[in-house]
Amino acid sequence: MAAELANCLLQQGEIDLVLCFAPSCQVVEGFRSTFSRVLGKRLDGLIGAIGDACTYQAMEYQAEAFWSLLDDYRVLAVFDEIHHCAGHDPLLSNAWGQQIIQKIQDRAAFTLALSGTPWRSDDKGIALARYSEPEGRLICDYRYGLEEAIADNVCRSPRIVLLDNHAVKLTEELEDDSAVRLFPSIDQLLNESPVSYEELLRHPDMINQMLGLGIAKLDELRAIKPDAAGLVVATDVEHAHQVAFALEAKGESCRIVTNRDARAQHLINEFRSGKSRWIVAVGMISEGTDIPRLQVCCYLSRIRTELHYRQVLGRVLRRTGTCDDQAWLFVLAESTLEGFSQRVADDLPEDLALLSRVLSTAPVAGEATGETVVSFHLSNLHNHGAEHPVRTSAAPDLSLGSSDSTPTYQVSFSQRYHHQLLALF
Incomplete structure (x- = not known):
């Protein structure tokens, strides 16, 4: 859209040059292409561009000569993901x-500020934006939401x-005893026990269950679209290797990556075309990052902000043809993420948002039955930022350390997994 707008302004003689700004090198390359x-x-800043x-x-x-272009020429300045700029x-x-x-x-002839998530997690105002008084609500000049994009076959449901x-x-x-508590949901476990959300993301049974669902769904999609792909958003490098x-x-x-x-x-570019x-x-x-063949995502990130959540969801929404109208996101049923999920559905017409509950009493195909147990020694947490040094054929050691005087907590899951589906048809 930004390129088409620039083309119209050039043809109408309204601008002389275009300058584009973005938060990452891959988006800059997308702009240039x-x-x-x-x-x-060309949009490379060289002579003739x-x-x-x-x-x-x-x-x-940038040198002052770069900024003087805004005074000497009529410039359209385009900003992608402007919410990064407070x-x-x-x-x-x-x-x-x-x-x-x-x-x-006030120096550019025209500015175009774009964002799929036009807010900041720190609640600061966004550069170039206007806000209502006294409510402080963002005033958008134009909004093209998920509802319109799905209707126009631009985005998947x-x-x-x-x-x-x-x-x-x-x-x-404990040293001389043990105590067992049962919880009817993951969210209650997180709210009423010392176990953290990030620790659950590293639990092998939870990882296997979510990946099993993602793999099964990707198999279905690739029967229709052979190059469909899946994304797993991990917490850190060690977690990614796990x-x-x-x-x-x-x-x-x-x-x-x-x-x-x-x-x-380079790896992303290879994956995009492979x-x-x-x-x-x-x-x-x-x-x-634009990889349109992504249709399935398993969200195993420790980040629980609505901005990041929606950005990740956006990676699997971009359509490429007539046979790829579905995007699937798998996420733990934690209250914050569940709220974000419901808000995504609320952005669409109510008659398209269907809430159904699917109870699974059997394990994912290929998984062993019974309980999987992992110990959480809460006194000595991992160095979660440490890089996994070598890929090995053995499963990573998930022990978080130990202490003779500190309680050890073990979490196990039955095969009574429950899948709540927010579907948009």
Whole structure:
């Protein structure tokens, strides 16, 4: 849309140049590719180009000659994912927002600020945005929501599956005794015990159950669209390797991309044009990255903000043809994430949002029956940021440490998994 708008303004003689800004290098490359195709001219900043594209991080390193273009030419400035730039109040701006206020605002002939999630988790105002008084509500000049995008066959209808368990057992092992507590749901376990959400994300039974659902759904989709793919959003590098090991144990091929890997963008580009089934990501592919063949996502990230959640959901929503109208997101039935899921459904017409409950009494195909147990030693947590040094054929050691004087908590799940489906048809 931004490229088509720029093309119209150029044809009407309203602008001379286009400058695009984005939060990541992969989005910048997307800008350059799309604008070059639509405009028939390069967007690389070299002689003869129609403009340039760069990241928000690069703005503060641009020479004054770059910014003087805004005074010497009529420039359309395009900002992708503008919510990254806090700049409504000069005193509450972040570094990127300050650059926009000082260097671009009131100097560009036209500005186009885009966001699929137009709010900030810190509640600060967004650069270039207008807010109502005194309510402080964002005033959008134009809104193209999920409802319109699905009706126009631009986006897939999301199916969000909330994974729960009706018989969670927590065993507290003391020096001379042990105590057992039962919980009817994952959310109650998290609210009424020392077990954390992130610890559950590392529980092998929970990982296997969610991956099993994702694999089964991907098999169905690939029967219709052979290159359909799945994404797993992991918590950290160590967790990503644990997930990859679990996928490989199920006979699934996968790639790992992390924000610590210098080759991450190359691997993403290979995956985008290939036919591999799964990609496991840490700090990548959550925003702006366009891999349209992604149709299934398993959300195993520790991040529980609505902005991040919707950005991840957006990775599986982009349609490529007439046979890929479904997008599937699998997530733990934790109250915050369940609320986010319901809000996504509320953005669509009520008669399209169907809430159904599907009770599964049998294990996922290929899984062993019985309970899986993992110990959580709450006194000595992992170094969750440590990088997994070597891929091995053995399952990773999930012990969180031990202490003679500290209780050990063991969590086990029965096979009474419950899947709550938010479906949009």
